[in-house]
Amino acid sequence: MINTVYRLIAPKSIRADFVDLKLDEERIIIRPTYLSICAADQRYYTGSRGRVVMKQKLPMALIHEAVGEVVYDPKGELPVGTHVVMIPNTPNEKDDIIKENYLRSSQFRASGFDGFMQNVVSMRRDLVIPFDYEPEVGVLLELMSVGMNAVSTFKKHAHDRKDAIGIWGNGNVGFVTALILRKEFPDAKIYVFGVEEHKNRYFSFADDTFIINDIPEDLQLDHAFECVGGRGSEAAISQIIDYIKPQGTINLMGVSENPVPINTRMVLEKGLQLLGNSRSNYDDFKKSVDMMANNKDVREYLSTIVSEMVVVNTIDDMIRAFEDDTYNDFKTVMKWEI
Structure with a gap:
Protein backbone atom coordinates (compact mmCIF):
# COMPACT_ATOMS: atom_id res chain seq x y z
CA MET A 1 0.00 0.00 0.00
CA ILE A 2 1.36 3.42 -1.00
CA ASN A 3 1.13 6.23 1.55
CA THR A 4 1.88 9.96 1.32
CA VAL A 5 4.19 11.36 4.00
CA TYR A 6 4.66 15.13 4.32
CA ARG A 7 8.29 15.60 5.31
CA LEU A 8 10.27 18.64 6.34
CA ILE A 9 13.29 18.64 4.01
CA ALA A 10 14.78 22.00 5.07
CA PRO A 11 13.68 24.83 7.38
CA LYS A 12 10.18 25.94 6.35
CA SER A 13 10.12 23.56 3.39
CA ILE A 14 7.74 20.56 3.28
CA ARG A 15 7.63 17.89 0.55
CA ALA A 16 5.18 15.08 -0.20
CA ASP A 17 6.96 11.71 -0.36
CA PHE A 18 5.39 8.42 -1.43
CA VAL A 19 6.33 5.39 0.67
CA ASP A 20 5.26 1.79 1.17
CA LEU A 21 3.01 1.31 4.18
CA LYS A 22 3.84 -1.59 6.47
CA LEU A 23 0.93 -3.97 7.08
CA ASP A 24 0.72 -6.94 9.43
CA GLU A 25 -1.59 -8.43 12.09
CA GLU A 26 -0.17 -6.26 14.87
CA ARG A 27 -0.57 -2.95 13.04
CA ILE A 28 -3.66 -0.79 12.79
CA ILE A 29 -4.11 1.69 9.94
CA ILE A 30 -5.22 5.10 11.20
CA ARG A 31 -6.15 8.29 9.38
CA PRO A 32 -4.98 11.35 11.36
CA THR A 33 -7.77 13.85 12.01
CA TYR A 34 -6.29 16.46 14.37
CA LEU A 35 -2.60 17.30 14.81
CA SER A 36 -1.18 19.71 17.39
CA ILE A 37 2.03 21.68 16.88
CA CYS A 38 4.59 21.45 19.68
CA ALA A 39 7.58 23.69 20.44
CA ALA A 40 9.82 20.77 19.43
CA ASP A 41 8.18 20.72 15.99
CA GLN A 42 8.79 24.45 15.69
CA ARG A 43 12.48 24.05 16.48
CA TYR A 44 12.79 21.70 13.51
CA TYR A 45 10.53 23.76 11.25
CA THR A 46 12.51 26.95 11.85
CA GLY A 47 15.89 25.21 11.83
CA SER A 48 16.76 26.37 15.35
CA ARG A 49 17.95 22.87 16.35
CA GLY A 50 21.23 23.68 14.62
CA ARG A 51 22.81 22.60 11.35
CA VAL A 52 24.33 19.32 12.59
CA VAL A 53 21.09 18.06 14.17
CA MET A 54 19.02 19.14 11.18
CA LYS A 55 21.32 17.27 8.82
CA GLN A 56 21.01 14.12 10.95
CA LYS A 57 17.22 14.23 11.30
CA LEU A 58 15.88 15.47 7.97
CA PRO A 59 13.98 14.64 5.87
CA MET A 60 11.35 13.79 8.48
CA ALA A 61 7.60 14.17 8.98
CA LEU A 62 6.83 16.38 11.96
CA ILE A 63 4.15 16.20 14.71
CA HIS A 64 4.03 13.80 17.64
CA GLU A 65 0.70 15.03 19.09
CA ALA A 66 -2.17 13.55 17.10
CA VAL A 67 -5.45 11.67 17.15
CA GLY A 68 -7.15 9.86 14.34
CA GLU A 69 -9.79 7.40 13.16
CA VAL A 70 -9.33 3.70 12.55
CA VAL A 71 -9.31 2.84 8.85
CA TYR A 72 -8.42 -0.84 9.09
CA ASP A 73 -7.81 -3.26 11.95
CA PRO A 74 -6.77 -6.70 10.62
CA LYS A 75 -8.00 -8.36 13.85
CA GLY A 76 -11.29 -6.44 13.91
CA GLU A 77 -10.84 -5.36 17.53
CA LEU A 78 -11.36 -1.66 16.78
CA PRO A 79 -14.27 -0.79 14.46
CA VAL A 80 -13.65 1.50 11.49
CA GLY A 81 -14.12 5.12 12.56
CA THR A 82 -13.09 4.62 16.20
CA HIS A 83 -11.38 7.71 17.64
CA VAL A 84 -7.89 6.82 18.86
CA VAL A 85 -4.86 8.60 20.24
CA MET A 86 -1.52 7.54 18.77
CA ILE A 87 1.42 7.16 21.16
CA PRO A 88 4.61 8.63 19.64
CA ASN A 89 7.10 6.89 21.93
CA THR A 90 7.96 3.52 20.41
CA PRO A 91 9.73 1.13 22.82
CA ASN A 92 11.81 -1.72 21.44
CA GLU A 93 12.43 -3.52 24.74
CA LYS A 94 11.02 -3.84 28.25
CA ASP A 95 12.81 -3.02 31.47
CA ASP A 96 11.54 -3.83 34.97
CA ILE A 97 12.98 -0.61 36.39
CA ILE A 98 13.39 2.01 33.65
CA LYS A 99 10.23 3.51 32.12
CA GLU A 100 10.00 3.00 28.38
CA ASN A 101 10.10 6.74 27.62
CA TYR A 102 13.60 6.89 29.16
CA LEU A 103 15.06 3.79 27.53
CA ARG A 104 17.80 4.80 25.11
CA SER A 105 16.59 2.12 22.69
CA SER A 106 13.13 3.69 22.35
CA GLN A 107 12.28 5.71 19.25
CA PHE A 108 10.15 8.83 19.21
CA ARG A 109 8.09 10.07 16.29
CA ALA A 110 9.12 13.41 14.79
CA SER A 111 12.51 13.06 16.46
CA GLY A 112 14.47 10.59 14.40
CA PHE A 113 11.69 8.93 12.44
CA ASP A 114 8.50 10.10 10.77
CA GLY A 115 5.82 11.78 12.81
CA PHE A 116 2.09 11.93 12.10
CA MET A 117 1.99 14.30 9.10
CA GLN A 118 0.86 11.47 6.80
CA ASN A 119 -2.27 10.50 4.90
CA VAL A 120 -2.53 7.36 7.04
CA VAL A 121 -0.30 5.92 9.75
CA SER A 122 0.56 2.29 10.43
CA MET A 123 0.61 1.95 14.23
CA ARG A 124 1.59 -0.94 16.45
CA ARG A 125 -1.48 -2.22 18.28
CA ASP A 126 0.08 -1.56 21.70
CA LEU A 127 0.55 2.14 20.84
CA VAL A 128 -3.12 2.93 20.14
CA ILE A 129 -5.78 3.85 22.75
CA PRO A 130 -9.44 4.48 21.86
CA PHE A 131 -11.48 7.33 23.34
CA ASP A 132 -15.05 8.54 22.91
CA TYR A 133 -15.07 12.33 23.33
CA GLU A 134 -14.33 15.35 21.18
CA PRO A 135 -11.21 14.67 19.05
CA GLU A 136 -10.45 18.39 18.81
CA VAL A 137 -9.79 18.24 22.57
CA GLY A 138 -8.46 14.68 22.51
CA VAL A 139 -5.59 15.94 20.36
CA LEU A 140 -4.17 17.40 23.60
CA LEU A 141 -3.83 13.92 25.13
CA GLU A 142 -0.11 13.68 24.31
CA LEU A 143 0.53 17.02 25.99
CA MET A 144 -1.52 15.90 28.96
CA ASN A 277 10.80 14.48 33.36
CA SER A 278 10.51 13.93 29.62
CA ARG A 279 7.86 12.51 27.31
CA SER A 280 5.49 9.75 28.43
CA ASN A 281 4.47 6.12 28.00
CA TYR A 282 1.36 3.98 27.54
CA ASP A 283 0.31 4.17 31.19
CA ASP A 284 0.55 7.98 31.17
CA PHE A 285 -1.65 8.10 28.06
CA LYS A 286 -4.19 5.71 29.57
CA LYS A 287 -4.45 7.80 32.74
CA SER A 288 -4.88 10.92 30.60
CA VAL A 289 -7.57 9.29 28.43
CA ASP A 290 -9.45 8.26 31.59
CA MET A 291 -9.08 11.64 33.30
CA MET A 292 -10.55 13.40 30.28
CA ALA A 293 -13.35 10.83 30.02
CA ASN A 294 -14.32 11.14 33.68
CA ASN A 295 -14.02 14.92 34.02
CA LYS A 296 -15.96 17.11 31.63
CA ASP A 297 -14.48 20.21 33.27
CA VAL A 298 -10.97 19.01 32.37
CA ARG A 299 -12.00 18.85 28.70
CA GLU A 300 -13.58 22.29 28.97
CA TYR A 301 -10.45 23.81 30.51
CA LEU A 302 -8.26 22.17 27.87
CA SER A 303 -10.41 23.51 25.05
CA THR A 304 -9.51 27.05 26.13
CA ILE A 305 -5.84 26.58 25.19
CA VAL A 306 -6.55 25.78 21.54
CA SER A 307 -5.60 29.20 20.20
CA GLU A 308 -6.23 28.42 16.53
CA MET A 309 -7.68 25.61 14.44
CA VAL A 310 -6.25 25.51 10.90
CA VAL A 311 -8.01 23.39 8.28
CA VAL A 312 -5.31 21.64 6.24
CA ASN A 313 -5.94 20.61 2.64
CA THR A 314 -2.57 21.47 1.09
CA ILE A 315 1.11 21.88 1.97
CA ASP A 316 0.55 25.65 1.93
CA ASP A 317 -2.01 25.16 4.72
CA MET A 318 0.59 23.24 6.75
CA ILE A 319 3.10 26.05 6.35
CA ARG A 320 0.48 28.61 7.35
CA ALA A 321 -0.27 26.64 10.52
CA PHE A 322 3.40 26.60 11.52
CA GLU A 323 3.79 30.29 10.74
CA ASP A 324 0.65 31.23 12.69
CA ASP A 325 1.79 29.13 15.64
CA THR A 326 4.68 31.50 16.34
CA TYR A 327 2.13 34.21 17.23
CA ASN A 328 -0.34 32.10 19.22
CA ASP A 329 -0.34 32.07 23.03
CA PHE A 330 -1.14 28.40 23.32
CA LYS A 331 -1.89 25.54 20.96
CA THR A 332 -2.21 25.59 17.17
CA VAL A 333 -4.15 22.56 15.95
CA MET A 334 -4.37 21.33 12.36
CA LYS A 335 -7.67 19.80 11.28
CA TRP A 336 -6.22 17.22 8.88
CA GLU A 337 -8.36 17.04 5.73
CA ILE A 338 -5.63 16.47 3.19
Whole structure:
Protein backbone atom coordinates (compact mmCIF):
# COMPACT_ATOMS: atom_id res chain seq x y z
CA MET A 1 0.00 0.00 0.00
CA ILE A 2 1.36 3.42 -1.00
CA ASN A 3 1.13 6.23 1.55
CA THR A 4 1.88 9.96 1.32
CA VAL A 5 4.19 11.36 4.00
CA TYR A 6 4.66 15.13 4.32
CA ARG A 7 8.29 15.60 5.31
CA LEU A 8 10.27 18.64 6.34
CA ILE A 9 13.29 18.64 4.01
CA ALA A 10 14.78 22.00 5.07
CA PRO A 11 13.68 24.83 7.38
CA LYS A 12 10.18 25.94 6.35
CA SER A 13 10.12 23.56 3.39
CA ILE A 14 7.74 20.56 3.28
CA ARG A 15 7.63 17.89 0.55
CA ALA A 16 5.18 15.08 -0.20
CA ASP A 17 6.96 11.71 -0.36
CA PHE A 18 5.39 8.42 -1.43
CA VAL A 19 6.33 5.39 0.67
CA ASP A 20 5.26 1.79 1.17
CA LEU A 21 3.01 1.31 4.18
CA LYS A 22 3.84 -1.59 6.47
CA LEU A 23 0.93 -3.97 7.08
CA ASP A 24 0.72 -6.94 9.43
CA GLU A 25 -1.59 -8.43 12.09
CA GLU A 26 -0.17 -6.26 14.87
CA ARG A 27 -0.57 -2.95 13.04
CA ILE A 28 -3.66 -0.79 12.79
CA ILE A 29 -4.11 1.69 9.94
CA ILE A 30 -5.22 5.10 11.20
CA ARG A 31 -6.15 8.29 9.38
CA PRO A 32 -4.98 11.35 11.36
CA THR A 33 -7.77 13.85 12.01
CA TYR A 34 -6.29 16.46 14.37
CA LEU A 35 -2.60 17.30 14.81
CA SER A 36 -1.18 19.71 17.39
CA ILE A 37 2.03 21.68 16.88
CA CYS A 38 4.59 21.45 19.68
CA ALA A 39 7.58 23.69 20.44
CA ALA A 40 9.82 20.77 19.43
CA ASP A 41 8.18 20.72 15.99
CA GLN A 42 8.79 24.45 15.69
CA ARG A 43 12.48 24.05 16.48
CA TYR A 44 12.79 21.70 13.51
CA TYR A 45 10.53 23.76 11.25
CA THR A 46 12.51 26.95 11.85
CA GLY A 47 15.89 25.21 11.83
CA SER A 48 16.76 26.37 15.35
CA ARG A 49 17.95 22.87 16.35
CA GLY A 50 21.23 23.68 14.62
CA ARG A 51 22.81 22.60 11.35
CA VAL A 52 24.33 19.32 12.59
CA VAL A 53 21.09 18.06 14.17
CA MET A 54 19.02 19.14 11.18
CA LYS A 55 21.32 17.27 8.82
CA GLN A 56 21.01 14.12 10.95
CA LYS A 57 17.22 14.23 11.30
CA LEU A 58 15.88 15.47 7.97
CA PRO A 59 13.98 14.64 5.87
CA MET A 60 11.35 13.79 8.48
CA ALA A 61 7.60 14.17 8.98
CA LEU A 62 6.83 16.38 11.96
CA ILE A 63 4.15 16.20 14.71
CA HIS A 64 4.03 13.80 17.64
CA GLU A 65 0.70 15.03 19.09
CA ALA A 66 -2.17 13.55 17.10
CA VAL A 67 -5.45 11.67 17.15
CA GLY A 68 -7.15 9.86 14.34
CA GLU A 69 -9.79 7.40 13.16
CA VAL A 70 -9.33 3.70 12.55
CA VAL A 71 -9.31 2.84 8.85
CA TYR A 72 -8.42 -0.84 9.09
CA ASP A 73 -7.81 -3.26 11.95
CA PRO A 74 -6.77 -6.70 10.62
CA LYS A 75 -8.00 -8.36 13.85
CA GLY A 76 -11.29 -6.44 13.91
CA GLU A 77 -10.84 -5.36 17.53
CA LEU A 78 -11.36 -1.66 16.78
CA PRO A 79 -14.27 -0.79 14.46
CA VAL A 80 -13.65 1.50 11.49
CA GLY A 81 -14.12 5.12 12.56
CA THR A 82 -13.09 4.62 16.20
CA HIS A 83 -11.38 7.71 17.64
CA VAL A 84 -7.89 6.82 18.86
CA VAL A 85 -4.86 8.60 20.24
CA MET A 86 -1.52 7.54 18.77
CA ILE A 87 1.42 7.16 21.16
CA PRO A 88 4.61 8.63 19.64
CA ASN A 89 7.10 6.89 21.93
CA THR A 90 7.96 3.52 20.41
CA PRO A 91 9.73 1.13 22.82
CA ASN A 92 11.81 -1.72 21.44
CA GLU A 93 12.43 -3.52 24.74
CA LYS A 94 11.02 -3.84 28.25
CA ASP A 95 12.81 -3.02 31.47
CA ASP A 96 11.54 -3.83 34.97
CA ILE A 97 12.98 -0.61 36.39
CA ILE A 98 13.39 2.01 33.65
CA LYS A 99 10.23 3.51 32.12
CA GLU A 100 10.00 3.00 28.38
CA ASN A 101 10.10 6.74 27.62
CA TYR A 102 13.60 6.89 29.16
CA LEU A 103 15.06 3.79 27.53
CA ARG A 104 17.80 4.80 25.11
CA SER A 105 16.59 2.12 22.69
CA SER A 106 13.13 3.69 22.35
CA GLN A 107 12.28 5.71 19.25
CA PHE A 108 10.15 8.83 19.21
CA ARG A 109 8.09 10.07 16.29
CA ALA A 110 9.12 13.41 14.79
CA SER A 111 12.51 13.06 16.46
CA GLY A 112 14.47 10.59 14.40
CA PHE A 113 11.69 8.93 12.44
CA ASP A 114 8.50 10.10 10.77
CA GLY A 115 5.82 11.78 12.81
CA PHE A 116 2.09 11.93 12.10
CA MET A 117 1.99 14.30 9.10
CA GLN A 118 0.86 11.47 6.80
CA ASN A 119 -2.27 10.50 4.90
CA VAL A 120 -2.53 7.36 7.04
CA VAL A 121 -0.30 5.92 9.75
CA SER A 122 0.56 2.29 10.43
CA MET A 123 0.61 1.95 14.23
CA ARG A 124 1.59 -0.94 16.45
CA ARG A 125 -1.48 -2.22 18.28
CA ASP A 126 0.08 -1.56 21.70
CA LEU A 127 0.55 2.14 20.84
CA VAL A 128 -3.12 2.93 20.14
CA ILE A 129 -5.78 3.85 22.75
CA PRO A 130 -9.44 4.48 21.86
CA PHE A 131 -11.48 7.33 23.34
CA ASP A 132 -15.05 8.54 22.91
CA TYR A 133 -15.07 12.33 23.33
CA GLU A 134 -14.33 15.35 21.18
CA PRO A 135 -11.21 14.67 19.05
CA GLU A 136 -10.45 18.39 18.81
CA VAL A 137 -9.79 18.24 22.57
CA GLY A 138 -8.46 14.68 22.51
CA VAL A 139 -5.59 15.94 20.36
CA LEU A 140 -4.17 17.40 23.60
CA LEU A 141 -3.83 13.92 25.13
CA GLU A 142 -0.11 13.68 24.31
CA LEU A 143 0.53 17.02 25.99
CA MET A 144 -1.52 15.90 28.96
CA SER A 145 0.37 12.60 29.16
CA VAL A 146 3.64 14.52 29.57
CA GLY A 147 2.17 16.25 32.62
CA MET A 148 0.82 12.92 33.85
CA ASN A 149 4.30 11.39 33.60
CA ALA A 150 5.75 14.20 35.73
CA VAL A 151 2.97 14.06 38.32
CA SER A 152 3.33 10.27 38.61
CA THR A 153 7.06 10.67 39.26
CA PHE A 154 6.28 13.42 41.77
CA LYS A 155 3.91 11.14 43.65
CA LYS A 156 6.57 8.46 43.84
CA HIS A 157 9.40 10.62 45.16
CA ALA A 158 7.92 13.62 47.00
CA HIS A 159 7.32 13.65 50.75
CA ASP A 160 3.77 13.61 52.09
CA ARG A 161 3.42 17.32 52.83
CA LYS A 162 1.87 18.75 49.69
CA ASP A 163 0.00 21.77 51.04
CA ALA A 164 1.41 24.28 48.53
CA ILE A 165 2.66 23.48 45.01
CA GLY A 166 4.08 26.02 42.57
CA ILE A 167 4.20 25.82 38.77
CA TRP A 168 6.67 28.08 36.99
CA GLY A 169 5.60 28.68 33.39
CA ASN A 170 2.14 29.65 32.15
CA GLY A 171 2.34 28.03 28.74
CA ASN A 172 0.99 24.72 27.47
CA VAL A 173 3.03 22.41 29.71
CA GLY A 174 2.41 24.53 32.78
CA PHE A 175 -1.32 24.56 32.05
CA VAL A 176 -1.81 20.79 31.78
CA THR A 177 0.51 20.10 34.72
CA ALA A 178 -1.35 22.55 36.95
CA LEU A 179 -4.69 21.08 35.84
CA ILE A 180 -3.60 17.53 36.66
CA LEU A 181 -2.25 18.64 40.05
CA ARG A 182 -5.59 20.34 40.75
CA LYS A 183 -7.40 17.04 40.17
CA GLU A 184 -4.87 14.80 41.91
CA PHE A 185 -4.39 17.03 44.97
CA PRO A 186 -7.71 18.88 45.47
CA ASP A 187 -6.76 20.08 48.97
CA ALA A 188 -3.40 21.57 47.95
CA LYS A 189 -2.86 25.23 47.12
CA ILE A 190 -1.89 25.45 43.46
CA TYR A 191 0.10 28.56 42.51
CA VAL A 192 1.15 29.52 38.96
CA PHE A 193 4.04 31.86 38.12
CA GLY A 194 4.46 33.44 34.69
CA VAL A 195 5.78 36.44 32.78
CA GLU A 196 2.61 37.33 30.83
CA GLU A 197 -0.33 38.42 32.92
CA HIS A 198 -2.96 37.78 30.25
CA LYS A 199 -1.93 34.11 30.06
CA ASN A 200 -2.21 33.76 33.84
CA ARG A 201 -5.94 34.48 33.48
CA TYR A 202 -6.44 31.11 31.79
CA PHE A 203 -5.53 29.36 35.06
CA SER A 204 -8.89 29.99 36.71
CA PHE A 205 -8.71 26.62 38.50
CA ALA A 206 -5.52 27.63 40.37
CA ASP A 207 -5.64 29.16 43.85
CA ASP A 208 -3.56 32.14 42.73
CA THR A 209 -1.29 33.33 39.93
CA PHE A 210 1.71 35.64 40.08
CA ILE A 211 3.94 37.58 37.72
CA ILE A 212 7.51 36.45 38.44
CA ASN A 213 8.73 39.93 39.39
CA ASP A 214 5.88 40.42 41.87
CA ILE A 215 5.89 37.40 44.20
CA PRO A 216 5.06 37.89 47.91
CA GLU A 217 8.25 37.60 49.97
CA ASP A 218 6.58 35.41 52.60
CA LEU A 219 5.26 32.84 50.08
CA GLN A 220 6.55 29.33 50.71
CA LEU A 221 6.08 26.14 48.72
CA ASP A 222 6.41 22.48 49.59
CA HIS A 223 7.18 21.46 45.99
CA ALA A 224 7.49 23.04 42.56
CA PHE A 225 7.37 22.27 38.83
CA GLU A 226 9.58 24.07 36.31
CA CYS A 227 7.73 24.25 32.97
CA VAL A 228 9.64 27.14 31.39
CA GLY A 229 12.52 25.73 29.37
CA GLY A 230 14.93 27.61 27.14
CA ARG A 231 16.76 30.66 28.39
CA GLY A 232 14.15 31.23 31.10
CA SER A 233 14.97 27.99 32.92
CA GLU A 234 17.85 29.48 34.89
CA ALA A 235 15.75 32.29 36.41
CA ALA A 236 12.82 29.94 37.07
CA ILE A 237 14.92 27.33 38.88
CA SER A 238 16.67 30.05 40.87
CA GLN A 239 13.33 31.47 42.04
CA ILE A 240 12.04 28.02 42.93
CA ILE A 241 15.09 27.35 45.10
CA ASP A 242 14.42 30.65 46.91
CA TYR A 243 10.75 29.93 47.65
CA ILE A 244 10.73 26.18 48.24
CA LYS A 245 10.88 24.70 51.73
CA PRO A 246 13.63 22.25 52.78
CA GLN A 247 13.47 18.74 51.31
CA GLY A 248 10.99 19.69 48.62
CA THR A 249 11.09 18.38 45.07
CA ILE A 250 11.84 20.49 42.00
CA ASN A 251 10.28 18.76 39.03
CA LEU A 252 12.08 19.81 35.85
CA MET A 253 10.01 19.74 32.65
CA GLY A 254 11.29 22.60 30.49
CA VAL A 255 13.55 21.67 27.57
CA SER A 256 16.69 23.78 27.08
CA GLU A 257 19.14 23.54 24.20
CA ASN A 258 22.04 24.82 26.34
CA PRO A 259 23.29 23.91 29.86
CA VAL A 260 21.46 25.70 32.70
CA PRO A 261 23.40 26.90 35.80
CA ILE A 262 21.87 25.79 39.12
CA ASN A 263 22.62 27.08 42.62
CA THR A 264 23.81 23.74 44.00
CA ARG A 265 24.85 25.31 47.32
CA MET A 266 21.23 25.98 48.23
CA VAL A 267 20.10 22.67 46.75
CA LEU A 268 22.45 21.00 49.24
CA GLU A 269 21.57 23.27 52.16
CA LYS A 270 17.85 22.64 51.72
CA GLY A 271 18.22 18.96 50.85
CA LEU A 272 16.20 19.37 47.66
CA GLN A 273 15.44 16.72 45.05
CA LEU A 274 15.64 17.57 41.34
CA LEU A 275 13.49 15.25 39.26
CA GLY A 276 13.89 15.15 35.49
CA ASN A 277 10.80 14.48 33.36
CA SER A 278 10.51 13.93 29.62
CA ARG A 279 7.86 12.51 27.31
CA SER A 280 5.49 9.75 28.43
CA ASN A 281 4.47 6.12 28.00
CA TYR A 282 1.36 3.98 27.54
CA ASP A 283 0.31 4.17 31.19
CA ASP A 284 0.55 7.98 31.17
CA PHE A 285 -1.65 8.10 28.06
CA LYS A 286 -4.19 5.71 29.57
CA LYS A 287 -4.45 7.80 32.74
CA SER A 288 -4.88 10.92 30.60
CA VAL A 289 -7.57 9.29 28.43
CA ASP A 290 -9.45 8.26 31.59
CA MET A 291 -9.08 11.64 33.30
CA MET A 292 -10.55 13.40 30.28
CA ALA A 293 -13.35 10.83 30.02
CA ASN A 294 -14.32 11.14 33.68
CA ASN A 295 -14.02 14.92 34.02
CA LYS A 296 -15.96 17.11 31.63
CA ASP A 297 -14.48 20.21 33.27
CA VAL A 298 -10.97 19.01 32.37
CA ARG A 299 -12.00 18.85 28.70
CA GLU A 300 -13.58 22.29 28.97
CA TYR A 301 -10.45 23.81 30.51
CA LEU A 302 -8.26 22.17 27.87
CA SER A 303 -10.41 23.51 25.05
CA THR A 304 -9.51 27.05 26.13
CA ILE A 305 -5.84 26.58 25.19
CA VAL A 306 -6.55 25.78 21.54
CA SER A 307 -5.60 29.20 20.20
CA GLU A 308 -6.23 28.42 16.53
CA MET A 309 -7.68 25.61 14.44
CA VAL A 310 -6.25 25.51 10.90
CA VAL A 311 -8.01 23.39 8.28
CA VAL A 312 -5.31 21.64 6.24
CA ASN A 313 -5.94 20.61 2.64
CA THR A 314 -2.57 21.47 1.09
CA ILE A 315 1.11 21.88 1.97
CA ASP A 316 0.55 25.65 1.93
CA ASP A 317 -2.01 25.16 4.72
CA MET A 318 0.59 23.24 6.75
CA ILE A 319 3.10 26.05 6.35
CA ARG A 320 0.48 28.61 7.35
CA ALA A 321 -0.27 26.64 10.52
CA PHE A 322 3.40 26.60 11.52
CA GLU A 323 3.79 30.29 10.74
CA ASP A 324 0.65 31.23 12.69
CA ASP A 325 1.79 29.13 15.64
CA THR A 326 4.68 31.50 16.34
CA TYR A 327 2.13 34.21 17.23
CA ASN A 328 -0.34 32.10 19.22
CA ASP A 329 -0.34 32.07 23.03
CA PHE A 330 -1.14 28.40 23.32
CA LYS A 331 -1.89 25.54 20.96
CA THR A 332 -2.21 25.59 17.17
CA VAL A 333 -4.15 22.56 15.95
CA MET A 334 -4.37 21.33 12.36
CA LYS A 335 -7.67 19.80 11.28
CA TRP A 336 -6.22 17.22 8.88
CA GLU A 337 -8.36 17.04 5.73
CA ILE A 338 -5.63 16.47 3.19
